Amino acid sequence: MTTASASTITVPLYRLAHSRTGDKGNRSNISVIAWHPALWDVLVDQVTEAAVAQQFAQRRPRQVTRYLLPQLQAMNIVLDDVLDGGVNDSLNLDSHGKALSYLLLDMPVTVPAHLAPHFGGPAA
Amino acid sequence: MANNANKLLVGCAAGFSGDRTDAALPVVQALIASGQPAVLIFETLAERTLALAQLARRTNPDAGYEPLLVYLLRPVLAQCLAHGVRIVSNFGAANPHGAARRIHALAAELGLARPRIAVLQGDDLSGPEHRALLQGALGDDMPTEPIVSANAYIGAQAIADALRAGADIVVCGRVADPSLVLGPVLAHYGWALDDWDRLARATMAGHLLECGAQVTGGYFADPGYKDVAGLAHLGYPIAEIDADGHCTITKPPGTGGCITERTVKEQLLYELHDPAAYLTPDVVADITTARVTTVEADAVRLEGVLGHARPATLKVNVCFESGWFAEGEISYAGPRAEARARLAGEVLRERLHGLGPLRIDLIGVTSIFGDDTSRWLDAPAHGNDDARNDARDVRLRVALQHRDHASAQRLVREVTALYTCGPAGGGGVRTAMRPRLGTVSCLVPRDAVAVRFEMVD
Numbered sequence: 001m002t003t004a005s006a007s008t009i010t011v012p013l014y015r016l017a018h019s020r021t022g023d024k025g026n027r028s029n030i031s032v033i034a035w036h037p038a039l040w041d042v043l044v045d046q047v048t049e050a051a052v053a054q055q056f057a058q059r060r061p062r063q064v065t066r067y068l069l070p071q072l073q074a075m076n077i078v079l080d081d082v083l084d085g086g087v088n089d090s091l092n093l094d095s096h097g098k099a100l101s102y103l104l105l106d107m108p109v110t111v112p113a114h115l116a117p118h119f120g121g122p123a124a
Numbered sequence: 125m126a127n128n129a130n131k132l133l134v135g136c137a138a139g140f141s142g143d144r145t146d147a148a149l150p151v152v153q154a155l156i157a158s159g160q161p162a163v164l165i166f167e168t169l170a171e172r173t174l175a176l177a178q179l180a181r182r183t184n185p186d187a188g189y190e191p192l193l194v195y196l197l198r199p200v201l202a203q204c205l206a207h208g209v210r211i212v213s214n215f216g217a218a219n220p221h222g223a224a225r226r227i228h229a230l231a232a233e234l235g236l237a238r239p240r241i242a243v244l245q246g247d248d249l250s251g252p253e254h255r256a257l258l259q260g261a262l263g264d265d266m267p268t269e270p271i272v273s274a275n276a277y278i279g280a281q282a283i284a285d286a287l288r289a290g291a292d293i294v295v296c297g298r299v300a301d302p303s304l305v306l307g308p309v310l311a312h313y314g315w316a317l318d319d320w321d322r323l324a325r326a327t328m329a330g331h332l333l334e335c336g337a338q339v340t341g342g343y344f345a346d347p348g349y350k351d352v353a354g355l356a357h358l359g360y361p362i363a364e365i366d367a368d369g370h371c372t373i374t375k376p377p378g379t380g381g382c383i384t385e386r387t388v389k390e391q392l393l394y395e396l397h398d399p400a401a402y403l404t405p406d407v408v409a410d411i412t413t414a415r416v417t418t419v420e421a422d423a424v425r426l427e428g429v430l431g432h433a434r435p436a437t438l439k440v441n442v443c444f445e446s447g448w449f450a451e452g453e454i455s456y457a458g459p460r461a462e463a464r465a466r467l468a469g470e471v472l473r474e475r476l477h478g479l480g481p482l483r484i485d486l487i488g489v490t491s492i493f494g495d496d497t498s499r500w501l502d503a504p505a506h507g508n509d510d511a512r513n514d515a516r517d518v519r520l521r522v523a524l525q526h527r528d529h530a531s532a533q534r535l536v537r538e539v540t541a542l543y544t545c546g547p548a549g550g551g552g553v554r555t556a557m558r559p560r561l562g563t564v565s566c567l568v569p570r571d572a573v574a575v576r577f578e579m580v581d
Binding site: 014018019020022023024025027029031033058059060067069071072074076078084087088089090091092093094099100103120121122 | 171172343344346348349350386389390391392393394395396397398399400411412413414415416428446449451481483485487491492493494495496499500503521523524525560561562563565
């Protein structure tokens with residue numbers, strides 16, 4: 001982890017959330033679910049449509065739409081036209097794009113350091 | 125508990141065609157032990173599966189239902205029939221009548237009384253009598269290539285009617301997956317078809333169940349982050365659905381896996397677009413106010429789901445012949461494996477020039493994150509990827525599609541020829557060709573689709 005400032009750290013998104021990908025046609029939906037409610041506000045702040053579009057730049061989604069479900073501390077990210085046509089048209093081994101949740105989870109996010117005790121995974 | 129006595133239990137023993145075939149027995153045993161009214165579902169029909177089933181039926185008129193049908197049913201058919209556990213499934217695929225005949229033969233082989241099987245009909249719109257309907261609905265998207273299958277996603281009503289008419293087993297072709305659960309719930313509780321909130325709640329119970337183990341710890345484990353015990357013997361899910369449609373998800377005792385708020389949330393959002401408007405033939409479900417709570421270990425409750433009026437149309441999926449897909453792979457290992465693999469890729473690009481876009485993957489360096497046009501492959505390294513081109517175990521994969529079989533097959537021949545014509549130390553060539561099936565969707569008016577069930581005694 002690198003220190004962005006005295007009170008924030010930059011970590012991969014997988015420290016803040018877990019995720020699952022689904023697909024329909026040329027559209028991928030990726031959930032982002034906070035490990036802990038205390039992480040919800042920073043997820044909303046950091047995992048924006050623009051940030052996701054940047055993370056997926058080489059896949060050139062036509063549109064990125066974020067739906068918030070605060071009651072579940074979850075968001076649903078929908079990326080249109082990101083699967084090279086989808087399961088019937090793509091030449092990808094993973095034509096469903098099932099691995100893409102982990103492309104998103106690798107995205108760097110900047111987090112107040114005091115939230116570290118709520119991170120997912122091994123203690124730092 | 126006495127107040128559970130009339131709550132319906134629905135178990136799911138398969139989430140797709142290709143799922144494990146040994147999941148049903150613990151589920152059925154748990155359903156029977158509960159003493160509650162119970163139904164078992166199998167979901168085995170993805171988009172592509174139905175088109176492939178239609179192709180199978182062309183060469184063999186008795187085929188076209190789920191190939192693993194007998195594997196799925198044999199372990200549990202006797203107990204289900206003996207204890208009144210009804211079975212509802214889309215394993216009829218492209219030949220629901222064929223599936224019914226096969227189930228009757230299985231029952232006879234097992235020495236069981238002949239079950240009452242209801243076969244749902246109406247989803248298949250591939251016949252000439254429906255061509256004008258499809259043309260009108262698809263317009264310019266109407267395929268010019270031969271159509272392999274066309275199926276409407278029908279809803280729960282006919283399933284409920286079939287169960288009320290006394291079916292032991294309901295065999296469907298294409299039906300909306302959550303309807304496999306909503307149908308039995310409607311038959312059990314007798315809700316009105318416009319009781320939107322209740323329909324939506326039971327629909328979301330169906331959505332949690334329809335992928336089998338995906339809610340019980342499957343498609344979830346991530347060592348050190350999400351640990352799941354017993355992946356080799358995952359318990360499949362059971363939903364207890366109350367008279368208002370709220371559900372609690374559990375699994376059979378003594379099985380592997382887990383049900384947590386995390387597994388439920390991941391499945392709840394799976395294949396969803398706008399959470400305020402999850403469309404099915406039966407209802408529009410709204411999960412924006414949904415809550416997920418742990419009742420006890422491996423028991424999670426879903427509440428707060430609302431519903432709105434069902435769509436005026438039904439979705440139809442049309443599959444058509446779409447040429448050929450060819451892929452080939454060759455491996456390189458040890459010093460400079462990556463450079464040798466990259467060189468082989470360049471050779472193939474040159475040899476296959478003019479056949480259309482060639483996808484290149486370097487498995488072991490970068491593959492499934494990449495796009496078909498190699499923007500990813502050609503871009504600077506991502507994240508912690510090493511940019512020194514020194515991977516020591518790399519499998520080159522190339523793929524293309526072409527209308528014409530002989531042209532697609534050139535990829536197969538060129539990859540094979542790398543044994544003697546390519547870089548040093550290349551080995552393990554594997555190649556494959558598959559017919560491609562394109563799909564296109566449209567919407568048709570509900571009353572254009574005549575859904576009914578036929579009891580096959």
